[in-house]
Structures are given as structure tokens and as C-alpha cells.
Amino acid sequence: MNLVEAKYLEYTVSIFKKYLEYKRNANLPIYKILWKHNDKIFFANTLNIDDNYNILINKLTPGFNPYHDKLPIIENGKFPIDVMEIIHQKYFPSGFSNPINLYNNPLSLLKEAISVVESIDELRxxxxxxxxxxxxxxxxxxxxPFILVDKDFELEPISLIEVSKN
Structure with missing residues (x-):
């Protein structure tokens, strides 16, 4: 998958956790994606996500001081609102939906997250x-701390690894 697809995948996994926490599920595991590229296996984040599940983007002040700003989620059909809508409609359609068993099974969660990303017609x-x-x-x-990659950079998700619990 390309880097944009990888960003969608990482956000899909994290948004499951956000929605489950909203449903009052406690002590959920935190997963990191194990990636493969050119026969190298590594952990990496494709997004900078804060504790409130906001995606942070790098910005500069007029005085060239770096800071992080939240990626707005106001436009329908664009990232990240497109992922949020799909997850909400498919896995949390009613007040009684609670796919905790899916989240607690890393293999199933990774497969479902990939399926969500593949179901999006246009990654925006x-x-x-x-x-x-x-x-x-x-x-x-x-x-x-970071590496810059080409626009054509390809990643393969290998696994979800539990790094800790809340």
C-alpha cells in the first residue's frame, strides 16, 4: 500500500479505539502497526495523533518556529471524516453496538481495518x-525520530502489536 493508504490504515485502527473508549470500554490495548518495506521490518507511525485522537500537522509561525496544528475534520468525504463515518456506520450503527471482541483480536482488527481502507472509493x-x-x-x-520518503513509497502491514494498555 502507498503512504496515503497507510495513513488511512493507521487512523482506522486508532479510531476504533476512540469509539470503544467512548462506549466506556476501559483498559484497551494500544496497537502499533508492524510494517515491511524492501525486506526490512519496522515499527513506524504514518501520522502524528495526539491523546484526543486529533491528527497533528506540522506548521511554521512567521518567525519560523515549528508547531503542531490539528487537521480539521469539517469537510465531508475527506480524510479523516470519511474514515470516521465508515467506522461509525459499519461498527457502531446503534447505541448498543460494541465491537470490543473485534478490537481485542489484533489479526481480525488488522484485516477489518485494511478492508475499510480498501472500501473507500477515493482516498482524499x-x-x-x-x-x-x-x-x-x-x-x-x-x-x-523520522525519515522522509518518496511519493511512491510502498509499505506492507504485517501485524498489529500490542504496545501497552491504558
């Missing part, structure tokens, strides 16, 4: 940042 992410964050390779002790 304006000005995606072509970089990976918090990159940690499994075959070495190399850990990088």
Missing part, C-alpha cells in the same frame, strides 16, 4: 506529509 488526503515518524527497525537497534 490533501498535502500528505511524506515521512514516517518514530521509526524503529527490528533487525537492528536503529531508531529514528
Amino acid at each position: 488526503l490533501d498535502n500528505p506529509e511524506y515521512r514516517l515518524l518514530n521509526v524503529s527497525y527490528l533487525d537492528s537497534k536503529i531508531a529514528l
